[in-house]
Amino acid sequence: MVDAIPAEVAGEPAAGTLLHAYRTMRTIRAFEDRVHEEFATGDIPGFVHLYAGEEASATGVCLHLDERDAIASTHRGHGHCIAKGVDPVGMMAEIYGRRDGVCRGKGGSMHIADLSKGMLGANGIVGGGPPLICGTALAAKLKGDGGVGVAFFGDGASNQGTTLEAMNLATVWNLPAVFVAENNGYAEATASTWSVAADNIADRADGFGMPGVIVDGFDFFAVYEAAGEAIRRAREGGGPTLIEVKFTRYYGHFEGDQQTYRADEVARARAESDCLARFRDRVTGDGTLPAADLDAIDAEIAALIDDAVARAKAADKPGPADLETDVYIRY
């Protein structure tokens, strides 16, 4: 499980923060690679959308967040969960549809959530999250607790009215909100260079009266710095920011996607831009962290994921008694 660490403002992350960042990114990668393998066996039901390749975004943003803060996620939500501190063991059980799952087997991959961690859910509706984050940000503002709301959404959702309405409202109400557009190049199988009419999603920030920033999504340090500035501004009452994170997803839109619409960008990204490799090269190259520490994390996370899968497979599925519970608190 990824432990929460104190929020830190922008600037050079301390060694402890870097270890935490690496652990988070490695957990997401190992989790997603394993779900990819297990899905192919037919054991995992339903629709699964993997976040591998995009780890620097969730990690670089969520490292600045704490228990006051809420995030809304997307159908590609496992990485955001892990980065916000949701238990990977409970997540794996959820993805397998087990009663031990973090949503008791009633949500699945597309609705995985843990409100006790401020994780408002993956969302099966593209553009479903940004309005909700206006609400958590409003609550934080009224309570005066310094909390912020972060809406992660994809390039597809950047064209949804809900997202555009939410950005407008966030500025009108001067909310402590951050909008993180994760542009992985494709809305399902359609290129974002075609479907987004502007050159960049971040260019739209002007129209909503907020700063817009474009970040290399394979570079943890770039995301961390941009997010730190945006979150600090939000906490201090300076209003919302739109951050566009550009990268490539390593797997298809969903598991089973043959990806015939793609060129060779995945192989190139894995070879040249991978966020974990770049992170490792930088922190070991400049002597900030010893490679052995990172190797130890790799081994630890591999064991954690093995355990999560074994426990998920062994866990009970929900039964008839669970079908009609938890629709209402009282009815």
Place this chain on the structure above:
Amino acid sequence: MARTISYREAINEALAQEMARDERVIVMGEDNSGGTGAPGEDDAWGGPLGVTKGLHTRFPDRVLDTPISESAFVGAAIGAATAGMRPVAELMFIDFMGVCFDQIYNQAAKFRYMFGGKAVTPVTIRTMYGAGLRAAAQHSQALYPMFTHIPGLKVALPATPYDAKGLLIQAIRDDDPVIFCEHKAMYDTTGEVPEESYTIPFGEANVAREGGDVTIVAFGRMVSVALEAAETLGAAGIECDVIDPRTTSPLDADTILESVEETGRLVVVDEATPRCGMAADIAALAAREAFGALRAPVQTVTAPHTPVPFADTLEDLYIPDAQKVVNAVKAAKEYT
């Protein structure tokens, strides 16, 4: 102490009392204050029909005007509810559900279940419904059956000022999402309402009149239409039970079925269109649970399967009236 106030005043009073009692209660919607950012008066409108008038003056930080952006602010109310607030969002006309329905039925309604019983979303969405103001097809519908269809939502339809206050306070204190449907043609109707705060539990019908010959189940504004019909019928020697379920979800099926067991004759009156609406729902309830008691086919009195028309001649034909209810009751009574 009770005094006579309007349906509008009863709703305003419920909001004011709950805001004074609990600082987590916030109110938001288009022109709920009115005049925000404009050079003239603040609190200029209090909503398009004046229902929230004065609240912004009294609670300036907790009554928020919004852009005309229903997805954003209804979604924000829902998000704020997950973060510990008790928001009351005003969806000006129920017809506008089309532009923000996703936030209501895919988000708020589903959180509790799809997050494994861990979400608490105490949001109230107030909305105006109903025909009668010549507002035509896009501002007059009675769409509450569509909300009633959705597991995870509760739906209240106050038929009197007394019920409006008690049901709204219940809605605000309720931990589940509630769609609170106000009939726009009822805002000026008056009735006795206690000054003090009180709640009316959801899922408890009001037996508005006791008769014993025929059961009439009516919703929202149709309760007063049914009572008018029952008065006429009483003079003709046919005594009706008039049951107002007050909430369509949860539904007090027991009170309806007990009456039908006694009368064997059921008329359902609903301003909504007939397909998949409350009339069809209650008719099916009786067929399923009280088949042996029924002595006549269930009669339904609803709007026709059309959009709401504009011309006064047509709208008057569209809305169920007391004469149609009288006819339906007689048909049920005369069937042997």
